[in-house]
Amino acid sequence: MADNLTSRKQDYAQWYNDLVLKGGLAEHSDVRGCMVIKPYGFALWENMRDVLDKMFKETGHQNAYFPLFIPKSYLSKEASHVEGFAKECAVVTHYRLKNDPNGNGVIVDPEAKLEEELIVRPTSETIIWSTYKGWIQSYRDLPILVNQWANVVRWEMRTRLFLRTAEFLWQEGHTAHATKEEAIAETEQMLDVYAKFVEEYMALPVIKGVKTANERFAGAEDTYCIEALMQDGKALQAGTSHFLGQNFAKAFDVKFADKNNNVEYVWATSWGVSTRLIGALIMAHSDDEGLVMPPRIAPLQVVIVPIYNKDAEARQKIDDKANALVKELRAQGIRVKYDNDDTTRPGWKFAEYELRGVPVRIALGARDLENNVAEVARRDEKTKASVSLDGLTGHVATLLEEIQNNMYNKALSFRNENITKVDSWDAFVKTLDEKGGFVSSHWDGTPETEDKIKELTKATIRCIPLNNEQEAGACVLTGKPSTQRVLFARAY
Amino acid sequence: MADNLTSRKQDYAQWYNDLVLKGGLAEHSDVRGCMVIKPYGFALWENMRDVLDKMFKETGHQNAYFPLFIPKSYLSKEASHVEGFAKECAVVTHYRLKNDPNGNGVIVDPEAKLEEELIVRPTSETIIWSTYKGWIQSYRDLPILVNQWANVVRWEMRTRLFLRTAEFLWQEGHTAHATKEEAIAETEQMLDVYAKFVEEYMALPVIKGVKTANERFAGAEDTYCIEALMQDGKALQAGTSHFLGQNFAKAFDVKFADKNNNVEYVWATSWGVSTRLIGALIMAHSDDEGLVMPPRIAPLQVVIVPIYNKDAEARQKIDDKANALVKELRAQGIRVKYDNDDTTRPGWKFAEYELRGVPVRIALGARDLENNVAEVARRDEKTKASVSLDGLTGHVATLLEEIQNNMYNKALSFRNENITKVDSWDAFVKTLDEKGGFVSSHWDGTPETEDKIKELTKATIRCIPLNNEQEAGACVLTGKPSTQRVLFARAY
Numbered sequence: 001m002a003d004n005l006t007s008r009k010q011d012y013a014q015w016y017n018d019l020v021l022k023g024g025l026a027e028h029s030d031v032r033g034c035m036v037i038k039p040y041g042f043a044l045w046e047n048m049r050d051v052l053d054k055m056f057k058e059t060g061h062q063n064a065y066f067p068l069f070i071p072k073s074y075l076s077k078e079a080s081h082v083e084g085f086a087k088e089c090a091v092v093t094h095y096r097l098k099n100d101p102n103g104n105g106v107i108v109d110p111e112a113k114l115e116e117e118l119i120v121r122p123t124s125e126t127i128i129w130s131t132y133k134g135w136i137q138s139y140r141d142l143p144i145l146v147n148q149w150a151n152v153v154r155w156e157m158r159t160r161l162f163l164r165t166a167e168f169l170w171q172e173g174h175t176a177h178a179t180k181e182e183a184i185a186e187t188e189q190m191l192d193v194y195a196k197f198v199e200e201y202m203a204l205p206v207i208k209g210v211k212t213a214n215e216r217f218a219g220a221e222d223t224y225c226i227e228a229l230m231q232d233g234k235a236l237q238a239g240t241s242h243f244l245g246q247n248f249a250k251a252f253d254v255k256f257a258d259k260n261n262n263v264e265y266v267w268a269t270s271w272g273v274s275t276r277l278i279g280a281l282i283m284a285h286s287d288d289e290g291l292v293m294p295p296r297i298a299p300l301q302v303v304i305v306p307i308y309n310k311d312a313e314a315r316q317k318i319d320d321k322a323n324a325l326v327k328e329l330r331a332q333g334i335r336v337k338y339d340n341d342d343t344t345r346p347g348w349k350f351a352e353y354e355l356r357g358v359p360v361r362i363a364l365g366a367r368d369l370e371n372n373v374a375e376v377a378r379r380d381e382k383t384k385a386s387v388s389l390d391g392l393t394g395h396v397a398t399l400l401e402e403i404q405n406n407m408y409n410k411a412l413s414f415r416n417e418n419i420t421k422v423d424s425w426d427a428f429v430k431t432l433d434e435k436g437g438f439v440s441s442h443w444d445g446t447p448e449t450e451d452k453i454k455e456l457t458k459a460t461i462r463c464i465p466l467n468n469e470q471e472a473g474a475c476v477l478t479g480k481p482s483t484q485r486v487l488f489a490r491a492y
Numbered sequence: 493m494a495d496n497l498t499s500r501k502q503d504y505a506q507w508y509n510d511l512v513l514k515g516g517l518a519e520h521s522d523v524r525g526c527m528v529i530k531p532y533g534f535a536l537w538e539n540m541r542d543v544l545d546k547m548f549k550e551t552g553h554q555n556a557y558f559p560l561f562i563p564k565s566y567l568s569k570e571a572s573h574v575e576g577f578a579k580e581c582a583v584v585t586h587y588r589l590k591n592d593p594n595g596n597g598v599i600v601d602p603e604a605k606l607e608e609e610l611i612v613r614p615t616s617e618t619i620i621w622s623t624y625k626g627w628i629q630s631y632r633d634l635p636i637l638v639n640q641w642a643n644v645v646r647w648e649m650r651t652r653l654f655l656r657t658a659e660f661l662w663q664e665g666h667t668a669h670a671t672k673e674e675a676i677a678e679t680e681q682m683l684d685v686y687a688k689f690v691e692e693y694m695a696l697p698v699i700k701g702v703k704t705a706n707e708r709f710a711g712a713e714d715t716y717c718i719e720a721l722m723q724d725g726k727a728l729q730a731g732t733s734h735f736l737g738q739n740f741a742k743a744f745d746v747k748f749a750d751k752n753n754n755v756e757y758v759w760a761t762s763w764g765v766s767t768r769l770i771g772a773l774i775m776a777h778s779d780d781e782g783l784v785m786p787p788r789i790a791p792l793q794v795v796i797v798p799i800y801n802k803d804a805e806a807r808q809k810i811d812d813k814a815n816a817l818v819k820e821l822r823a824q825g826i827r828v829k830y831d832n833d834d835t836t837r838p839g840w841k842f843a844e845y846e847l848r849g850v851p852v853r854i855a856l857g858a859r860d861l862e863n864n865v866a867e868v869a870r871r872d873e874k875t876k877a878s879v880s881l882d883g884l885t886g887h888v889a890t891l892l893e894e895i896q897n898n899m900y901n902k903a904l905s906f907r908n909e910n911i912t913k914v915d916s917w918d919a920f921v922k923t924l925d926e927k928g929g930f931v932s933s934h935w936d937g938t939p940e941t942e943d944k945i946k947e948l949t950k951a952t953i954r955c956i957p958l959n960n961e962q963e964a965g966a967c968v969l970t971g972k973p974s975t976q977r978v979l980f981a982r983a984y
Contacts, residue, residue, distance in 0.1 A: 027623075029623065030566075030623075031561045034559035035559075036558050039638060041556075042555050062531035062535065063535070064528070064530055064531045064534045066528055067521045067528065068645065069523045069526060069582070071523060072589070072600075073597060074522075076597035076598055082597070087588060087589060087590075088588055089587070090561070090584045090587060091585065091587065091588075091600050092582045092585075092612065093600065094582075094583040095580065095582060095647040096581070097579060097581060097583065106564060106574060108564075117600055120584065127521065131521065146531060155587040167561070169557065343632065
């Protein structure tokens with residue numbers, strides 16, 4: 001299979017697309033911009049979702065579900081929100097079809113026009129805060145710590161599987177608090193949850209920071225983010241957590257009475273990650289032979305492939321041993337498959353599971369059994385070793401953890417090698433063009449300079465890192481005074 | 493709290509609505525016909541979903557995700573499907589809003605009109621079979637056993653929370669097979685899965701059967717169903733499993749080459765249950781004091797309420813014992829909460845958890861501790877008993893199972909008492925009007941008679957039970973010969 005893959009050097013974008021399609025993760029649908037997430041891709045998303053969901057619940061959140069549709073006027077209630085989200089969206093204008101009197105199938109019934117158009121949610125702050133108005137009267141009703149797993153739609157003209165699609169799956173947390181401090185603490189807590197998830201489960205190091213005003217969520221006072229680095233030197237925003245101040249409470253008139261019966265607007269946060277994370281996972285870890293899945297969230301962690309010869313008795317012995325191994329591994333909570341499909345050869349299977357990024361492959365032949373060993377191959381390093389069948393289960397469990405750590409460390413080294421301190425404009429442009437990665441430079445703090453740099457280089461400020469070192473310097477473009485470096489990069 | 497509830501006798505529909513709203517399950521949203529599923533209701537749905545999802549996976553199915561939107565023309569490809577589903581639906585006609593030049597917020601941009609309108613999926617057969625066309629070439633690609641958890645929209649003029657809403661959550665399985673026999677076996681298997689789930693987890697007995705042509709899914713050759721009985725004597729369809737024949741394969745030209753290289757159309761099934769099941773759960777089990785949750789899927793199985801007196805030392809002892817109990821119960825996998833909120837009194841809490849249907853309530857006071865007992869109340873029978881603290885955890889675990897069984901048996905008795913064999917038209921009408929429930933009568937097998945009966949009585953044929961006894965008789969309306977009884981009822 002690997003022969004048909006484009007290599008990263010040849011064409012990084014095409015390599016990515018090949019992996020998504022040939023790795024069986026997703027494909028384009030007949031509906032412009034909407035993807036089909038195939039079973040293998042969805043199993044990956046389920047694993048990610050389950051881990052995150054557990055982390056949300058452990059931090060006191062509950063799930064709920066809000067309407068898919070948002071009345072058009074709601075988007076306008078928060079001034080900057082409408083600027084950000086009311087542009088490219090799916091608009092429902094009618095609620096009925098009828099048979100075409102000319103016999104050409106069905107047509108929209110012009111008499112079934114909605115009084116007010118409905119927008120398919122691009123994000124749910126407005127519909128949720130209009131709901132919270134009914135839930136909140138007093139401080140006893142706070143905090144509200146709610147999350148929703150949902151599909152959202154943002155009409156996009158140029159789409160890429162997982163990275164930018166018109167419809168995507170995500171979770172959106174929406175919390176309501178009595179005080180500003182509590183809301184900010186929640187915003188920061190959820191950023192930490194995201195960082196922990198992406199680092200410990202996706203094996204992908206991230207930089208925690210805050211966005212500049214230009215890159216802030218439409219309606220937020222502050223947008224916190226985690227930024228990851230892809231193998232082509234471009235950054236990818238892996239999650240955001242927004243401190244929304246009282247903006248949505250004011251837009252939807254949500255107030256509460258505190259213990260002293262003073263009436264105040266409620267404080268809000270929202271935070272989300274999406275199926276875009278799958279794009280990050282692929283671009284950070286995979287290689288020219290295919291996907292490389294971090295064991296902790298891999299849909300399949302171990303595959304066992306029999307190496308049959310023509311001796312029926314030997315085949316039976318291999319099957320017996322493999323089935324026993326499957327049982328043992330499953331008892332350890334390891335996701336394993338025994339692929340004894342007779343219609344494909346071992347070599348084909350090896351390539352197929354390499355393409356799909358299964359972390360560990362065990363090959364088992366008659367001679368191996370005689371020697372009481374199996375051949376164990378790891379996907380990340382593409383090395384293999386002969387391992388005793390005694391204690392193989394323990395070996396595999398340890399190996400999975402080792403692969404997880406190795407993938408993280410490899411990504412961490414790469415990321416750290418690709419943060420470059422730059423102090424002149426020429427070096428700034430040269431670094432972006434020749435090396436890529438994060439460029440750590442001084443910036444004069446104005447949106448105008450940020451815009452100008454974006455216009456000249458396509459690089460944006462990915463974030464101002466949390467706990468950023470303060471140092472005097474001169475803006476890399478304007479030379480004006482600056483108090484700290486920020487991280488620039490070209491980004492997905 | 494219970495004082496504010498309408499009783500079943502007073503107004504069954506209002507009682508239901510009260511329970512949904514005051515029980516904290518769901519509420520109407522600002523968007524016509526769309527509901528907000530609140531955290532308590534969503535936790536119930538999550539428990540139901542998790543059990544079903546496990547059952548689907550154990551029967552070899554995988555999850556995937558298909559687009560929210562369906563091109564209008566797709567609905568027309570299967571002739572009877574379009575009749576059933578292309579009527580009341582949400583139609584997306586535009587993909588952009590813009591600022592109103594007159595300054596009145598945002599308006600639909602007339603220049604952003606879609607070439608072909610998109611329908612928000614009412615069900616996904618068409619988009620999925622257009623996808624399967626790309627997945628299936630040979631018998632090696634079959635079967636495809638895929639399920640999707642999704643939101644769907646069917647525009648409804650008169651909506652009721654959970655029972656009939658414009659948007660609802662469901663799962664839809666869509667499978668593809670090489671033979672008719674295999675597809676029928678799958679259809680039947682999934683009906684069995686649904687029946688098992690509803691009976692064993694929701695504690696609700698069901699009758700398995702097939703629908704008559706009138707009640708069949710639009711596009712199916714046969715619709716299998718499970719029918720349950722509500723306390724007001726109306727039936728509710730709790731799940732359907734459709735044998736689709738080759739209808740969608742033909743509509744989307746999905747063929748496969750068999751082992752002998754003969755090319756044939758693929759055979760299909762689809763099957764689904766939805767958040768409507770929550771409506772069934774409420775109406776089957778709850779009483780005038782509120783919800784009654786079956787323990788196996790109850791969001792909360794046990795609540796512990798302290799009965800404090802003014803003695804601080806006694807309070808501490810109660811807290812210590814309660815916290816130890818919580819730990820023990822959780823270790824047994826029991827979902828338990830210790831409600832020591834100081835701002836409400838025990839009596840208020842008792843009523844509140846009764847309203848919410850928590851199966852077991854444990855009250856713990858200073859004197860109880862002295863006597864080494866706790867007061868254990870069960871929600872289903874509203875009885876309470878003093879139980880020794882030694883072995884309380886085991887007692888509670890057993891009690892939860894007992895409640896589960898008792899709820900099932902109670903519903904089963906009620907259902908069985910409300911299946912009435914009727915052989916004359918007068919008795920048919922009288923039974924429907926005065927007793928309700930299922931009426932088991934002979935029918936001449938024609939859609940015309942079924943329509944006429946519906947027109948006269950509002951009763952429909954709920955199903956022809958599987959393995960139905962064959963007996964000669966005369967149609968209850970027309971007197972024409974009949975070979976078997978079928979089950980009529982008024983239904984949700």
